[in-house]
Amino acid sequence: MNNLNIDLDLMLELSLSETRGEGECYLNLNDGEFSYIPQSIIEALKDESKFDKLESWEKELATEAEDVTMNYSDNYLYIPLIDESILVNSMKSYLDTLSPNDKNEIYSKVDWSNPLLTFNRVLINKDKLDEFYTFRDEFLINHLIDWLKENNISVVK
Template sequence: MNKLRVDLDLLLESFTLEKEGVCKEYLDTLTGEVINIPMEVAEAVENYADEEELEEWQRILMEDAQAIYDDKDGRYLSIPTIQDEFSNKLITDFVNNFINEEQLKEKFLKILQGKNSVSAFRSKLYNYPNLSDLWHDFEERRLKDNIVQWLKAFDIEVI
């Protein structure tokens, strides 16, 4: 198993960041660094575009983007976004394990049946500050466990 120093909090941010159409994020499996490549930079590398068309701050990222694009050895792992199914299961586990009042439990579980269930759950949860704090601790612990399992699938152990 490859031991790697990884900032789990930063990786957690990357897993939960809604990045569709904005950026791509990668984990460098040699350094443990999380690399954020804006879509404009990734597209410039993929399409062999002229760097001059990019802003200065974007040109700085071209070297990393090129290394990621050229990677054939699996050094850079694309960091996935947490899927709604995982979030819904997490919420269901939380509600079933931490809410004892049946009516309240039913309210929260019913939210999961509608559209935008995750954001609806979070909005409703803010009406219950004690549960909200408990949720954030629970969610962070479970997400970090999920990240550690994701890393293990690539034979990486966090040190």
């Protein structure tokens, strides 16, 4: 097992579609650092004609991106976005921490066909959104730790 000192809060941020953006993120398996590659650079690596259109900072980053994705790819692990089903599980697990009345009231008001859109709105009205985000972040960090273990990585704190 590979023992790495990993900033789990940053990893969480890079694993959520709401904060990651359209780029790709990789974990360096040697030092636990992250490499974020914007979509514009990914496209330029696939189509060199787009390289000239990159800004100067993007061109500098393109060398690192090429190392991450091609030259030294065995030293990096792609970090996927957290799946919607995991996010929904965090919502349902949060509801299990509430009183039966609050749980039933919130559960009945959420449109479970589109919970990512409606869950937060319902919690805002109950003044529980901050409490949920604290719970959710801990839930998702535990999910990331399990995912890292599945990839033979142990988090050193």
